[in-house]
Amino acid sequence: MTALDQTGPAAAPTPEPGRASASGGAGERPRRWWLLPTVLTALALIALLVFGMLAPSGVQTAYRIAAPGDLNPGGIIPGDVPVPTKVAAIVLAVLALAVAAYLWVRAARGAMPRGRARVAVIVGFGVLWVLSFLTWAFKGATVDLGALLQTMMLLAVPLAFGALSGVLSERAGVINIAIEGQLLFGAFGAVLVGSLTGSAWAxxxxxxxxxxxxxxxxxxxxxxxxxxxIIVGVVLNVFAIGLTSFFFGTVMKQNPGMFNQPLRLPTIRIPLLADIPIIGRVLFEQTVLVYLMWIIVAVLTVALFRTRWGLRVRAVGEHPRAADTVGIDVSRTRWSNVLLGSAVAGLGGATLTIGTGVAFGEEMSAGKGYIALAAMILGRYHPVGALLAALLFAFADALQLNLSSLPSGTGAGIPSQFLLMLPYIVTLFAVAGVVGRVRVPAADGVPYVKQ
Incomplete structure (x- = not known):
């Protein structure tokens, strides 16, 4: 057994004399301790002033909890729940402000929450802030939570597969800018082979x-x-766009019945579970690609952090020379991870075509590979984090689609372009360290030359 196969805890490094720990221990403040409380306070004040105080009085926002046909014995769960827009938005904003105040108190004591506790506080604040925003943005209208989340899931799947592809590659030390091209080739191959064989499964x-x-x-x-x-990845993206556009214009467009049929994978419905209000159709009435996404996230999380294979992959991404000295083949590990990651991204490409029942179109990936890359960074190179970040990005996209379809005279009239900016603003905050420091694998993007 090699040294890297021993998964026991390593000794903690001793901090230098006179220097405070960057993470902060009990009774001491970490560097930039004020950043997260300040940002959350500013966001809570925006919610209070804009979503609450400036909201018109006498207007209601309705939340659709249970839709017709949902599992709702005796009608114990109400269908639409109306709330006064101004009052509800103010209450939610005040609760968000209380979360920010809690962080200030913890920071003053030098005991800022860390790890899962920190994530839980941020998620709780985010839920309160989003609900306050929804109450204001849908004033005079109905928020169909089930439909909103179902649209979010549909948009999140290609982003999640692309982000997982990036996690696999970059954990082994290879920057994967080519996710865009992998998604595009996956979408192209799914439609082409599916049309030729007449089978979406093919x-x-x-x-x-x-x-x-x-x-x-x-x-x-x-x-x-x-x-x-990085240059290779960008060039491969351009190559994928050019090659698929050429075949689309010269082959698919000329004979779409043979080469570009809009096939769709069947929807797999799990009885009873699919009838649960709000989340039933989101989780249990989907194509096989959605179920594969959940399985791959779980398998990768266990494989990367609980197995010998994962330990070796992370060793190659952190310190390839040390990994080489204990007998790990660095090049082979990186090759296998890049290929495995590209196959996972191909499944995301299939979601764009046979997963939604549309034919292939020129440049139909539309930058989703780059958004997936941002989701990977926001998710801190972790499968679960990448999935959650993809869901966040997809939620913002689904939200702008729902707001743009509101009847005239209802809603806040927010330009959809501002909502499309939201995921990237969140990513900038994350990379800047607002929600915690994002640590890149030490050898990510660094070629390894065997001595």
């Missing part, structure tokens, strides 16, 4: 295989020839 198998083309090229140039990885 397209599902073909999607990750087609995406492997981009993954193999990325591994060849980034690992084999040690070309600058």
């Amino acid at each position: 397209g599902l198998v073909a999607a990750p295989i087609m995406a492997l083309v981009i993954g193999a090229l990325l591994a060849l140039f980034a690992i084999g020839y040690q070309v600058q990885q």
